[in-house]
Amino acid sequence: MKIVKPFYLLFLFVSIVSLSNGCATLPDVSEVINDAPTSQTPRQIVSSRGLISAKKSKAIMERLKRSVDPTDILERHTAVVESVTESPLTKGNKVTLLADGPATYAAMFAVLQNAKDHINLESYIIEDDETGRKFSDLLLQKQAEGVQVNLIYDSLGSMNAPDSFFQRLRDGGIQVVNFNPINPLNAREEWGLTHRDHRKILIVDGNVAIIGGINISKVYSSSPFKRKNNEKAPIHWRDTDIQIEGPAVAEFQKLFLDTWQIQQGPKLSDRNYFPDLREVGNSLVRVVGSTPGETNRIPFIMYVSAIDFAEHSIHMTNSYFIPDDQIVKALTEAARSGVDVKIILPGVTDSTLAFYAQRYHYSELLKSGVKIYEHSTSLLHAKTAVVDKVWSTVGSTNMDYLSLLKNDEVNAVILSHEFADEMEKMFVRDLENSRQIRWDEWKKRPLFPKIREWFVNLFVRWL
Numbered sequence: 001m002k003i004v005k006p007f008y009l010l011f012l013f014v015s016i017v018s019l020s021n022g023c024a025t026l027p028d029v030s031e032v033i034n035d036a037p038t039s040q041t042p043r044q045i046v047s048s049r050g051l052i053s054a055k056k057s058k059a060i061m062e063r064l065k066r067s068v069d070p071t072d073i074l075e076r077h078t079a080v081v082e083s084v085t086e087s088p089l090t091k092g093n094k095v096t097l098l099a100d101g102p103a104t105y106a107a108m109f110a111v112l113q114n115a116k117d118h119i120n121l122e123s124y125i126i127e128d129d130e131t132g133r134k135f136s137d138l139l140l141q142k143q144a145e146g147v148q149v150n151l152i153y154d155s156l157g158s159m160n161a162p163d164s165f166f167q168r169l170r171d172g173g174i175q176v177v178n179f180n181p182i183n184p185l186n187a188r189e190e191w192g193l194t195h196r197d198h199r200k201i202l203i204v205d206g207n208v209a210i211i212g213g214i215n216i217s218k219v220y221s222s223s224p225f226k227r228k229n230n231e232k233a234p235i236h237w238r239d240t241d242i243q244i245e246g247p248a249v250a251e252f253q254k255l256f257l258d259t260w261q262i263q264q265g266p267k268l269s270d271r272n273y274f275p276d277l278r279e280v281g282n283s284l285v286r287v288v289g290s291t292p293g294e295t296n297r298i299p300f301i302m303y304v305s306a307i308d309f310a311e312h313s314i315h316m317t318n319s320y321f322i323p324d325d326q327i328v329k330a331l332t333e334a335a336r337s338g339v340d341v342k343i344i345l346p347g348v349t350d351s352t353l354a355f356y357a358q359r360y361h362y363s364e365l366l367k368s369g370v371k372i373y374e375h376s377t378s379l380l381h382a383k384t385a386v387v388d389k390v391w392s393t394v395g396s397t398n399m400d401y402l403s404l405l406k407n408d409e410v411n412a413v414i415l416s417h418e419f420a421d422e423m424e425k426m427f428v429r430d431l432e433n434s435r436q437i438r439w440d441e442w443k444k445r446p447l448f449p450k451i452r453e454w455f456v457n458l459f460v461r462w463l
Contacts, residue, residue, distance in 0.1 A: 026297055026300055027297055028326075029300070029305060033080050036076075036080040036083040037079050037082075043057050043058075043078055044088060044089065045057040045088070045284065046088040046089065046247060047090070047091050048276070061078075064390065064415060067390065068388060069312055069388070071310070071311045072309040073306060073310060073387050074390065074391070074415065077391070080301065081286065081298070081305065085298050089284055090251070090286070091279065092246050092281060092282075093245065093280070093282075093283045093285045093414075094246055095243070095281065095412075095419050097242055097419070097422045097426065098212070098240065100237075101219075101221050101237060103241075105131070107241075108202055111204045111208050112139070112204060114204070115142050115204045116147065117147065117206070118148045118150065118204075118273065119148070119150070119202075119203070119205075120150045120203040121139070121152070121202050122201040122202075122256055123200050123215055123216050124153075124154045124158070124200060125215035125217055126161055126165075126215070126216040126217075127158070127216060128161040129217065131217055131218040132161065132218075136169060139174060140172040140174065144173075149169075149173075149175070150174070150260065151174055152179055152256070152259060153176070155179055155180055155181045156182060157196060177259075177263050177266075179197040179263055180195055194402070194406045195408075196402070197408045199255070199396050200214055200396055201252055203252055205275065206249060207277055208249060209245075211241060211252065211396070211410060212242055212383075213240060213383050213396055214240075214381075219237045220237050222236045222237070235379050236378040236379065237378065238378035238379065240317075240383075242414075246281055246285070247277045248285035249277060251287035255287070257273065283416040287410065287411075288413055289408070290397075292407075292408075299395070299397040303327065303397075304326050306385070306387050307327070307387075308333075308334075312340065313339060313388055313389065314340070314387050315340075315342050316341075316344070316384070316385040317343075317380065317385070317430060318382075318384075319382060320346075320358070320398040320399065321345050321346075321358045321361070322398075322400040323361060323399045327399065328361055331368075331370055332364060335368045336368050340371075341369070343373070344373045344375055344380065344430050345358055345374055346358070346374065347374030347376040356453050357457055360453040360460075362437060363439075363442065366438075366439040367439060372436070373430075373436050374435050374437060375430060376433060376435050380430075383395055383399075383411075384423065386424055389421065389424065390415060391413065392414045392420050393411050394412055394414075395412060396409050396410055401460060401461040
């Protein structure tokens with residue numbers, strides 16, 4: 001979800017100044033790959049009891065490799081990501097796919113109702129609307145029951161919600177942090193405009209987490225079926241979250257608590273933030289978080305490396321697709337090598353400029369054999385990918401420069417053939433509601449759209 005329109009021009013201006021004056025660059029992933037350990041190095045896998053032996057780790061990876069066609073995504077790519085993050089690959093996780101807002105909100109309310117010790121909620125956007133008030137009422141109820149609620153919201157993303165909305169939460173005992181408040185008198189981070197907390201994380205009792213692209217807003221509450229039957233119904237926002245139970249939850253908790261500390265939030269009450277976690281499923285999960293700084297752009301490294309090492313299929317869905325040259329190069333080379341590369345992008349958007357910038361890349365991608373689809377029945381907001389039917393990611397990271405360079409983001413990487421199969425089925429359903437962009441038609445477009453897309457692309461680092 002992009003910034004509200006009345007504030008957009010000011011945001012764009014300050015972003016141009018701040019980014020053009022800085023040295024913000026994305027890492028050279030080819031160097032990261034070359035510096036990573038060889039595929040012969042056993043992967044380091046953590047269980048609920050700690051780091052397991054190299055022998056057991058190797059056996060787990062071998063079983064996983066036997067479940068799919070041969071692919072480097074399980075060895076070489078995993079080694080690359082392992083070399084740039086301290087977040088371990090954890091075993092014994094249960095991962096549940098949550099397609100769209102209604103399913104995600106239902107799961108969120110269910111785990112919130114069952115909370116016994118604490119609730120940690122971090123969201124880029126929290127609206128003072130019907131959905132936001134339902135969440136706030138339930139959070140206040142749980143706080144009154146003795147469950148400690150800690151909330152982080154982004155000051156820019158949530159600027160439509162009045163201060164009174166969050167003051168009501170504080171008055172009810174909820175601990176609240178306003179991430180990088182917008183303050184013209186504070187020169188740090190150019191008022192805090194360009195460094196945003198774009199994460200969406202809910203953690204309950206330290207043993208269940210829900211993450212993805214869904215904010216707290218009524219725009220996610222509509223049903224796609226209502227839209228099909230009634231064109232006057234609110235536009236449906238198509239998005240994806242996941243619910244994770246098992247050892248990986250502790251890694252989300254670390255990210256939340258680190259952000260709380262960095263933002264100098266109020267002292268947290270003494271709760272059991274890191275309970276003993278049982279293994280409850282069969283998925284391997286790595287939590288991939290990022291904060292500004294070249295060495296911290298781990299989701300970017302994750303994406304480029306996964307594309308580079310794909311051998312059979314890359315099925316990607318992304319809401320704001322403004323890729324850098326490394327991503328474009330990786331996608332085109334994968335397609336030319338015979339990998340089935342399909343990308344679903346928005347056909348309906350809340351950011352016209354981002355839509356034009358997205359289309360700027362179509363010609364190069366289409367000529368290489370990349371198949372591009374525009375989702376036409378909903379406003380696509382999901383950020384997901386599935387590679388070689390065994391590697392999947394769901395999270396908050398857009399393929400744009402603000403997300404890749406300046407925001408706090410979080411993705412989960414799931415290594416599981418069974419979960420990847422669910423992701424593939426969801427991808428097929430999205431394809432059914434999308435229109436394929438074909439090269440023989442695209443290259444015949446009038447001159448004006450081409451000029452418009454070229455011009456907008458000059459400013460891609462600030463969209």
